[in-house]
Amino acid sequence: MSLLPPLPPGRVRQSVLAPETVLSSPAEEVDPLDPDVLSLAADLLATQRSAAGCVGLAAPQVGVPLRVFSLDVTGHPRTKICHGALVLANPAVVSASRWERGREGCLSVPDLTGDVKRATRLVVHGVVPGTGAEVELATDGFEARALQHEIDHLDGLLFLDRVAGAHALHPRQTYL
Amino acid sequence: MTLLAVTVLGHDRPGIIAETTGVLAELGANLEDSTMTILRGHFAMVVVAHAEVTPAEAEDALRSLSADGSLQVLVREIPYEDPLAALGSTYLLSVHGADRPGIVATVTGLVADAGGNVTDLSTRLSGELYVLLAEIDLPGTVDPEELSRDLAAVGSDLGVDVSLRVLDPDVL
Numbered sequence: 001m002s003l004l005p006p007l008p009p010g011r012v013r014q015s016v017l018a019p020e021t022v023l024s025s026p027a028e029e030v031d032p033l034d035p036d037v038l039s040l041a042a043d044l045l046a047t048q049r050s051a052a053g054c055v056g057l058a059a060p061q062v063g064v065p066l067r068v069f070s071l072d073v074t075g076h077p078r079t080k081i082c083h084g085a086l087v088l089a090n091p092a093v094v095s096a097s098r099w100e101r102g103r104e105g106c107l108s109v110p111d112l113t114g115d116v117k118r119a120t121r122l123v124v125h126g127v128v129p130g131t132g133a134e135v136e137l138a139t140d141g142f143e144a145r146a147l148q149h150e151i152d153h154l155d156g157l158l159f160l161d162r163v164a165g166a167h168a169l170h171p172r173q174t175y176l
Numbered sequence: 177m178t179l180l181a182v183t184v185l186g187h188d189r190p191g192i193i194a195e196t197t198g199v200l201a202e203l204g205a206n207l208e209d210s211t212m213t214i215l216r217g218h219f220a221m222v223v224v225a226h227a228e229v230t231p232a233e234a235e236d237a238l239r240s241l242s243a244d245g246s247l248q249v250l251v252r253e254i255p256y257e258d259p260l261a262a263l264g265s266t267y268l269l270s271v272h273g274a275d276r277p278g279i280v281a282t283v284t285g286l287v288a289d290a291g292g293n294v295t296d297l298s299t300r301l302s303g304e305l306y307v308l309l310a311e312i313d314l315p316g317t318v319d320p321e322e323l324s325r326d327l328a329a330v331g332s333d334l335g336v337d338v339s340l341r342v343l344d345p346d347v348l
Contacts, residue, residue, distance in 0.1 A: 017305070111302040112300060158272065161270055166309045167296065169298065169300060169307060
């Protein structure tokens with residue numbers, strides 16, 4: 001089942017930075033068949049691709065409080081299981097296990113990175129915008145981490161809410 | 177034997193730690209706990225060392241570091257202390273939001289009123305975004321959920337997000 005529906009041409013949107021309140025508020029469920037949701041998904045993927053090193057983007061990061069995100073960890077050195085480019089609406093974590101600590105950054109918090117514990121075995125349920133197909137995807141490692149990071153955005157959480165200790169926040173060294 | 181606290185603050189450059197600890201080693205001082213970081217581009221270090229020299233002698237020996245005015249070096253004698261026994265569970269307090277004066281004072285004031293002890297803290301200002309992370313020992317008598325609610329209320333007055341989580345012990 002395809003996780004990437006036929007998308008209209010996406011436009012690069014302006015991303016918002018913390019402490020914008022849209023980033024700390026839970027986002028609303030969407031109608032996955034709404035054409036505006038499909039075009040939002042296309043815009044997220046286009047915006048994500050325009051930012052160096054960005055592997056995922058959630059709608060609140062472009063100022064839209066809706067439960068939609070894009071993701072593509074293709075080619076990332078720490079990726080094992082890879083579903084390629086995907087967009088998902090109304091996602092939820094079905095199961096999560098084997099927690100490991102790793103370093104994360106975020107387009108919305110450009111100058112900091114943090115050590116965050118995430119599940120490395122993950123099953124996520126969601127709906128593909130445009131087709132309305134319900135999907136369940138199982139993944140691991142880096143893709144699992146990226147998915148949890150994006151779903152957190154939809155719940156109004158940043159990696160800053162999950163860092164592993166008082167000294168687990170670092171100035172960003174590079175953007176990749 | 178005295179216990180010395182050596183504080184070095186100022187313009188960062190390679191070699192400050194090597195020079196400071198080199199001088200202390202020549203004095204026969206033995207380093208115990210220390211911490212060093214960069215704060216807003218400034219070098220900041222505190223070393224606790226145990227030595228046979230007086231604070232004035234140590235400060236004098238470290239004069240080479242402070243001579244050109246780029247670093248401030250302060251040596252003080254401190255008493256031997258038994259660490260506070262852990263109160264109960266350790267929590268991580270995370271606060272982030274728009275920068276304004278008083279965030280740390282207000283939030284840590286609430287923690288102190290509850291009898292919580294901050295054991296580690298770091299804060300960062302990144303553009304408009306202010307982030308505070310603090311590890312806190314809470315006495316068993318404190319209801320963390322109640323404290324969490326109080327912190328959230330204070331956070332909402334300050335316009336910042338506050339969360340309080342149990343810190344993973346990470347024991348093998």
